[in-house]
Amino acid sequence: MVGNGRTPSVKDVAAAAGVSLGTVSNVMNRPEVVSPATRERVERAMAELGFVRNESARQLRAGTSRTLAYVMLDGGNPFFHDVAQGIELAAEDADLSLFICTSNGRADREAVHLDRLMQQRVQGVLITPVNPDAPHLAEISRRGIPVVIVDRVGAGGAFCSVAVDDVLGGRIAVEHLAEQGHTRVAVVGGPESLGQVRERLEGARQVWAELGLPAEDLIYLPTEALSVAEGRSAGERLAGIPARRRPTAAFCANDLLALGLLQQSIGAGLRVPEDLAIVGFDDIEFAAAAAVPLSSVRQPRQELGRAAAQLVLEEAAGGRHEHQQLSFVPELVARASTVLRPKVF
Amino acid sequence: MVGNGRTPSVKDVAAAAGVSLGTVSNVMNRPEVVSPATRERVERAMAELGFVRNESARQLRAGTSRTLAYVMLDGGNPFFHDVAQGIELAAEDADLSLFICTSNGRADREAVHLDRLMQQRVQGVLITPVNPDAPHLAEISRRGIPVVIVDRVGAGGAFCSVAVDDVLGGRIAVEHLAEQGHTRVAVVGGPESLGQVRERLEGARQVWAELGLPAEDLIYLPTEALSVAEGRSAGERLAGIPARRRPTAAFCANDLLALGLLQQSIGAGLRVPEDLAIVGFDDIEFAAAAAVPLSSVRQPRQELGRAAAQLVLEEAAGGRHEHQQLSFVPELVARASTVLRPKVF
DNA sequence: ACGCGACTTTGAAATGTTTCAGACGCCGTG
DNA sequence: CACGGCGTCTGAAACATTTCAAAGTCGCGT
Known part of the structure; x- marks a missing residue:
């Protein structure tokens, strides 16, 4: 003092x-x-x-850092926050600090962040990568820093990863819509460079085929990003489809899209779910809070983060380590945007 | 290699x-x-x-760190993300890393984070504090680490701070409602230990009195947090008020509350804005995306972050430095939740 | 009185950089 | 030919810790 x-x-x-x-x-x-x-x-x-x-001196001499890092894919998506929250909880338990960065979908930003993290000799890196095959990841890992991929399964088992089964997620979403009697369904999402998107759509197609429904009745509306604005734009395109061919339901690759689509549709005078049923993906908090509560495929978001952190710590602890690909099972949460339920007034 | x-x-x-x-x-x-x-x-x-x-060695010898830190108040509120985004942009320009932590409203977590940040000798700390008078802040600042308070004005000018004029924000929100002809208005928000809340409510009361409206027609609905769930709960309490006394409009201390209130009200069969007009605060992205787009008091969120970062860098650069309290002017964004507008179908 | 083990404390080396005063070589000038 | 100056490179010190072998200290049983 x-x-x-x-x-x-x-x-x-x-x-x-x-x-x-x-x-x-x-x-x-x-x-x-x-x-x-x-x-x-x-x-x-x-x-x-x-x-x-002085932590720098400590770290220099002791050779071990006391921080973990999470590189988020999209800071604007609450889903990733819940994941981060889970990681933070685990880090707290292990008495580590958590460094949060966000790439916002840009590979160059991601590279800059990874570079800095190496310089800081962080104890482990958790990342939802723009592209899981990026050479940076391999390099960082080669240096002995454990890397775990979050919300995506790593390329060829080179890293640990934690994700939900996105194909299954796509399946249960569309299965649910089919059960409600829909026979013309839109799937909206993009860009297809995102593995999450590809797999969710893939699951949708699979189950559609298995149900014996004609492929041309599963209509793909591509988007440029997984954002509310893109959801609205998809809504406009949907409205442009001639009534006879227009889908009666939509499966969106994430909740942000679904929310945008929902808003646009309601604004255009459609009733949800009577005229258009909507199911999203992630089950973020805002999904339940939408004016028409959104049905969604739930990922155990915090759990995802926690498990990822555990994996990274385990690998950092040394000893024999086998890379694991943890896969969680997604779950459909049905709400008013797909099913009519008696409401109490 | x-x-x-x-x-x-x-x-x-x-x-x-x-x-x-x-x-x-x-x-x-x-x-x-x-x-x-x-x-x-x-x-x-x-x-x-x-x-x-090796960054630790560099920092040890050079005595200067290359990272800034932001301690967020609530990771679940997109508002703070936009602020963080603004900070990150500024940090990027200055070629610094940004360390993001979140206290989630808990003073003890905040203290832990601040302690670690001191150990890391970060170059500056930006923080939206649980309580701006916390001794930790003074201590960190005494050590020569610049601190700037974000979204709150610092106690007694001991630090730089960047915020919008919350009193004014409260004023324009209620003024807007009064202009629409409402004479019984609810103000919802809490806990009052948050300065933001106190000042927004204060502004509401001020303008109400100036308009010559009876104090008992401005009804305060306290909440325990600024969350969607609390907004819903406030909605239930609102519905419980006898119709003759029930407000026809509500001003919520932030958008999360407003969204919760909106959802609950619509679910209960009220029409918005005909039966209940709602105005929120912050103008987060989801406000515009709600099924009934939400009117809100906009804060220049990214700008807030950017300005704060600039201040911290300026102070870190040394030289003569006067603590400044930057105040931004909030702005009302009127949408469908308060005004009936002709819609094109 | 002595030796032994258990418990404490010490001092110096080591960690990977940056910094800075000086050394070195070379060239053009007086 | 001596000299100063310039551009380039070197070597050692310094930064704040941790670690570890070794040295002390103390009590106790013989």
Whole structure:
């Protein structure tokens, strides 16, 4: 607490407490080996000087960092926040800090972030990559930093990964719509460069074929991004389809799209779900809060994050390690946007 | 790229390139002082060995960190993401990394994060604090780390701060409702320990009094948090008020509350805005995307973040520095939740 | 009185950079 | 030919910690 200029170091603390450097270090890292009396004296000195350990020096010497990093794909999508939350919880338990970066879908930003993370020698990297085959990931991993892919399964098992079964997710969404009697369904999503999108659509097509429905009645509306605005634009295109051919239901590759589509449709005077049933993907909090609560394929978002963190820690702990691809099972949450339910007024 | 075990250091690079340590360092930090030939040789060596600079060592010696930190108040609120985005942009320009943490409204988490940030000797801290008078903030600042308060004005001008005028925001929201002819209005928000909430409500009360409307017709519905769920609960309480006394409009302290209230009201069969007009605060993206697009008091979210980052950098740059309290002017965005507009079908 | 083990404390080395005063070579000038 | 200056490169010190072998200290049983 003294305003003597420079911020105090262990040396200052040692001097103030009348002990050696090593003892001060022991108080911080192995308190059990130092006698209660000295420990107390050192602690008082630290408090008086307002000592704060220099993490860079610690890390340099100890060789081990105390931080994990998560590189998010889209900061604007609450889904990733819930995942981050799960990671943070696990990090907290392991007494680590969590560094959150966001690539916002840009490979170059992602590369910059990864580069910096290597320089910081973080203990592990969790990432929802723009492209899971990016050479950066392989390189970072080769350097001995554990990498786990979140919400995507890694290329060729080169990393651990945690994801839900997106194909299955697509299946149950469309299956649900079919059960409600829909025989002309739109699937909306894009860009197809995103694996999540490809697989969800793939699941939709699979189940459609298995149900023996004609392929041309599953109408694909591509979008440029997974955003609310793109959802609205898809809605406009949908409205443009001649009534006889127009789908009576839509499966959106995520909730942001679904929300946009929902808003556009209602604004255009359609009733949901009577005129158009909608099911989304992710089950973000805003899905339930939409004016017509949105049916959605739920991912266990926090759980995803937590499991990913566990994997990264396990790999960081060393010992024998087999890369694992954890796959969670998605679950349909049916709400008013697909099923008419008696409402109590 | 050689798999020789340990990760290579400057020393290894120097050896490989046949130069001294200092030269390698110069290549990285002052390329102009080294001759093109040597520089090229060193660069090749770095590439071949796969050298990655150790940031801890750099920071330890150079004494300066290359990261900024933002401690968010609520990770679940998209508003703070837009702010973070603004900060990130500014950080990117200054070639710094941004460390994002979230306190989720808990003072203890906030303290833990701040402590770690001090240990890391970050270059500056941006924070939307649980409580701007927290001693931690003063301490961190006393240590010479610039602190700027975001979305809140700092206690007694001890720090820089960036915020919108929340009182004014409350005023224009209620003024707008009054203009639409409402004479019984609910204000919903809480907890009152949040300064944002107190001031927004204060603005509402001010303008109500100035309009000469009876105080008892401005009905306060307190909430425990600024969340969608609490908004719904407020909706239930609102519905419980006898029709003669029931407000015809509501001003919510943020958009999350407004969205919850909107959903609950529509679900209960009310028409918005005919039976209940709603105005929120923040103008998050989901506000416009709600089934009944939400009127809201817009804050220049990215701009807030950018300005805050600029302030922190300015203070970090040293030189004479006066703490400033930047205040932005909020702006009402009127949408369908308060005004009936002809729609085109 | 002595030796032994348990518990504490010490001091120096090591970590990977940056910085800076100086050394070196070379050229043009007086 | 000596000299100063310039451009380039070097070597050692410094940064704040952790770690670890070794040295002390103490009490106790013989």
